[in-house]
Amino acid sequence: MARTTSISPAAPAPEAGELVATGRGRYHVLTRYDRRVLAVMVGIPLLLEVVLIWWPVVSSIYLSLTNWDGVGDVTPQNFVGLKNYQFLLSGGYFQFWPAVAHNFIWLAWLTFLATPLGIFFAVLLDRDMRGTRIYQSVFYLPVVLSLVVVGFIWELQFSPTDGFINNAFGLVKSGNIIDWLGNPRINLFAVLVAASWRHVGYMMVIYLAGLKSVDPTLREAAKVDGANEVQIFFRVVFPVMAPINTVIVVLTTIESLRAFDLAFIINQGKNGLELLSILITNNSISESTRVGFGSAIAVILLVISLGPIIAFLSQAMRTVRS
Amino acid sequence: MGKSPEEELPRRPSGRISVPHTGMDLPLDLDLTRRDILKIAGYGSLAAFIAACGGTTTTTTTSVTATGGKMSLGSYLSDAVPKKALADVVTAFQSANGGTKVTLNTVDHGTFQNQITSYLQGTPEDVFTWFSGHRMRFFASKGLATPIDDVWNAVKSNYTEGFANSVKGDDGHVYAVPTSYYPWAVFYRKDVFAQHNYTVPTNWDDFKALCTKMKTDGLIPIAFADKDGWPAMGTFDILNLRLNGYDFHVALCTGQAKWTDSKVTAVFKKWAEITPYYSPAFAGLTWQQAADQLVRKQAGMYLLGLFVSQEFLAAGSQADLAQLDFFPFPHVGSQYDAEEALDAPIDVFMMTKKSPTLSSDSGQAKAFMEYLAKGSVQTQYFAEGTGAIPTANDADQSKYDPLTLKAAQIVSKAKKITQFFDRDSRPDFAGPNGMQQFLLKYLASPSSDTTGLQGQMQSFWDSLGPE
Numbered sequence: 159m160a161r162t163t164s165i166s167p168a169a170p171a172p173e174a175g176e177l178v179a180t181g182r183g184r185y186h187v188l189t190r191y192d193r194r195v196l197a198v199m200v201g202i203p204l205l206l207e208v209v210l211i212w213w214p215v216v217s218s219i220y221l222s223l224t225n226w227d228g229v230g231d232v233t234p235q236n237f238v239g240l241k242n243y244q245f246l247l248s249g250g251y252f253q254f255w256p257a258v259a260h261n262f263i264w265l266a267w268l269t270f271l272a273t274p275l276g277i278f279f280a281v282l283l284d285r286d287m288r289g290t291r292i293y294q295s296v297f298y299l300p301v302v303l304s305l306v307v308v309g310f311i312w313e314l315q316f317s318p319t320d321g322f323i324n325n326a327f328g329l330v331k332s333g334n335i336i337d338w339l340g341n342p343r344i345n346l347f348a349v350l351v352a353a354s355w356r357h358v359g360y361m362m363v364i365y366l367a368g369l370k371s372v373d374p375t376l377r378e379a380a381k382v383d384g385a386n387e388v389q390i391f392f393r394v395v396f397p398v399m400a401p402i403n404t405v406i407v408v409l410t411t412i413e414s415l416r417a418f419d420l421a422f423i424i425n426q427g428k429n430g431l432e433l434l435s436i437l438i439t440n441n442s443i444s445e446s447t448r449v450g451f452g453s454a455i456a457v458i459l460l461v462i463s464l465g466p467i468i469a470f471l472s473q474a475m476r477t478v479r480s
Numbered sequence: 481m482g483k484s485p486e487e488e489l490p491r492r493p494s495g496r497i498s499v500p501h502t503g504m505d506l507p508l509d510l511d512l513t514r515r516d517i518l519k520i521a522g523y524g525s526l527a528a529f530i531a532a533c534g535g536t537t538t539t540t541t542t543s544v545t546a547t548g549g550k551m552s553l554g555s556y557l558s559d560a561v562p563k564k565a566l567a568d569v570v571t572a573f574q575s576a577n578g579g580t581k582v583t584l585n586t587v588d589h590g591t592f593q594n595q596i597t598s599y600l601q602g603t604p605e606d607v608f609t610w611f612s613g614h615r616m617r618f619f620a621s622k623g624l625a626t627p628i629d630d631v632w633n634a635v636k637s638n639y640t641e642g643f644a645n646s647v648k649g650d651d652g653h654v655y656a657v658p659t660s661y662y663p664w665a666v667f668y669r670k671d672v673f674a675q676h677n678y679t680v681p682t683n684w685d686d687f688k689a690l691c692t693k694m695k696t697d698g699l700i701p702i703a704f705a706d707k708d709g710w711p712a713m714g715t716f717d718i719l720n721l722r723l724n725g726y727d728f729h730v731a732l733c734t735g736q737a738k739w740t741d742s743k744v745t746a747v748f749k750k751w752a753e754i755t756p757y758y759s760p761a762f763a764g765l766t767w768q769q770a771a772d773q774l775v776r777k778q779a780g781m782y783l784l785g786l787f788v789s790q791e792f793l794a795a796g797s798q799a800d801l802a803q804l805d806f807f808p809f810p811h812v813g814s815q816y817d818a819e820e821a822l823d824a825p826i827d828v829f830m831m832t833k834k835s836p837t838l839s840s841d842s843g844q845a846k847a848f849m850e851y852l853a854k855g856s857v858q859t860q861y862f863a864e865g866t867g868a869i870p871t872a873n874d875a876d877q878s879k880y881d882p883l884t885l886k887a888a889q890i891v892s893k894a895k896k897i898t899q900f901f902d903r904d905s906r907p908d909f910a911g912p913n914g915m916q917q918f919l920l921k922y923l924a925s926p927s928s929d930t931t932g933l934q935g936q937m938q939s940f941w942d943s944l945g946p947e
Binding site for chain 2: 225227228229230238245250251252253316317318319320333335336337338339340341342345424425426427428429432437440441443444445446447448450451
């Protein structure tokens with residue numbers, strides 16, 4: 159919007175962009191109509207933001223200071239101060255730190271294995287090989303499925319006695335059953351394989367879209383200069399893709415912080431599959447109704463999430479400015 | 481409701497007492513004090529089923545029932561067999577009650593349980609399916625259930641005193657109509673036992689010897705599955721009852737006893753003696769998968785509730801079901817063996833408080849509750865094989881299948897009856913991130929020292945807020 163406006167005396171029907179005199183001798187840049195439109199356009203999103211985001215956040219923080227059990231009103235007797243946090247951070251709640259660790263293992267796995275694999279597939283499929291459309295569809299198919307369905311599919315693969323994997327390798331017959339879902343040392347990785355199955359396709363499609371938009375003359379110029387394929391990708395294509403790379407990093411982080419569905423489907427997130435989101439659910443939404451305590455975990459997850467959110471926003475704003 | 485008559489009794493004389501359902505006379509040498517009875521009453525136990533079934537009270541029909549109209553029913557009976565059974569009962573009720581239109585809302589069992597608190601505070605149906613024990617009293621004391629003393633007055637002559645106690649809230653009012661119960665016991669296939677010449681073990685050594693023998697015969701001695709988290713509590717309960725007795729179970733569930741107690745250590749020690757005989761990879765199996773091992777003759781025994789018969793119907797055939805039999809958990813050589821205690825959870829129907837339609841439907845809802853208290857209705861319901869026993873006195877036993885009849889007998893022989901760990905204790909302790917997780921942790925290495933684990937259990941208990 160143009161910021162330069164000419165100061166003119168108040169006219170009977172002021173044009174947009176002109177200063178308008180108000181009753182007390184002040185001037186406004188906007189007409190009354192403009193102001194109404196603006197109020198509606200800012201007000202409705204603001205209202206939604208307050209009702210759907212800020213109100214839950216503030217009430218979570220508020221409830222996290224209580225031991226409210228979800229029934230009736232919060233009374234002054236419910237206030238316990240920072241006791242919930244103290245109990246969590248001191249390790250008194252034996253599942254808290256394992257859950258934090260599992261969320262970070264989730265993040266590391268997606269960042270260093272699943273996302274690079276998706277990028278690799280995208281680069282391969284970008285090379286106009288035969289049947290590229292079929293491969294794209296095949297890899298993208300799991301993304302179309304909801305995580306609940308993905309969970310059921312992989313439960314059938316991993317189930318110790320009836321599952322595909324143990325039977326295909328003859329482990330059931332030979333009596334060397336691997337407990338993919340019940341052994342707390344390995345079940346997180348079994349779930350991560352399932353999560354990656356979906357995540358790889360997701361990353362592939364996003365990266366592929368980005369690759370299509372890279373100017374082909376850049377590659378040709380690099381080729382003329384004698385660069386090989388690896389050099390072209392890392393020195394030319396990858397830097398050009400910076401905005402997409404940011405999106406990929408943010409999506410990967412969000413996916414690992416909000417990880418919930420698969421572990422919950424498999425065993426309600428216990429016995430090696432504890433995740434922060436599941437601890438929140440099991441404490442505050444389940445029959446146990448420790449709403450105050452669950453809110454404290456939610457606030458901690460919020461604080462952890464703020465890091466990547468701020469990183470993403472500052473990156474996004476920098477891109478807009480440039 | 482004031483003091484109930486049994487509270488006034490200082491002592492009950494010991495003697496013989498006849499047990500409804502079975503038509504048997506049982507020697508009764510229980511020395512129950514008023515305190516004991518209060519404890520039982522407060523605990524929602526079926527134990528008084530034996531102790532106090534002599535007392536029949538006069539029936540007063542004061543319930544305000546209504547015909548026609550409509551009502552709504554929220555049900556967690558989402559498995560195929562019980563779902564159909566309830567739908568049939570509802571259909572029968574509609575025609576019996578002048579065409580009352582019943583809206584039946586069936587929700588997935590686990591989801592229903594998880595959302596119960598918000599469900600009852602939101603816009604629930606008029607009547608809902610639930611459990612007795614602590615779980616019933618909790619919502620009653622929070623004012624989320626409607627007391628139904630008038631319904632109870634109309635139907636109580638059809639119930640034994642034990643059931644009467646099991647549906648009382650902390651305030652003495654009645655909050656539920658019990659419709660079924662089922663015992664936990666060791667299930668086996670008669671044909672497998674006959675084929676290998678196994679005999680039913682009655683003591684711990686025979687039990688373990690049988691396990692060893694089954695193993696050499698290529699069977700999984702004890703089917704076990706704990707992906708769901710709750711089945712392991714059944715084994716914990718029965719070992720705790722055998723080794724430490726009913727009173728300790730009560731004390732542990734209510735927080736009067738400590739988890740660091742050496743009695744708990746003893747339970748874990750004893751348990752470790754049979755875990756080597758469990759199904760491989762049990763932490764990744766559902767109870768249905770373990771039941772299938774029993775159906776397919778891969779496993780020899782399975783400690784579970786009577787509802788295991790559902791899986792025999794679903795996965796096997798009627799012929800498989802005919803082979804299903806069970807025996808009470810063996811004695812372990814402690815002074816508490818004589819209690820013959822077992823878990824026998826009672827399922828109930830309750831009335832909500834916040835249902836928006838309750839003011840207009842209350843008469844129909846009460847009529848439905850009274851209908852459910854009829855023996856004929858309950859036998860029709862269980863004729864479909866839902867793996868539970870009717871609760872009404874006038875339920876026609878000749879219609880029971882042999883398994884149900886035997887189940888009713890084993891419960892009537894028990895001198896102490898508990899609900900189940902997650903019905904007797906507070907839900908925030910018994911849930912997936914509490915007791916379920918602790919037992920899974922224990923089962924990952926049963927033979928290692930449990931001191932650290934028991935310390936964690938106690939500090940978790942101590943961290944829970946007031947209820």
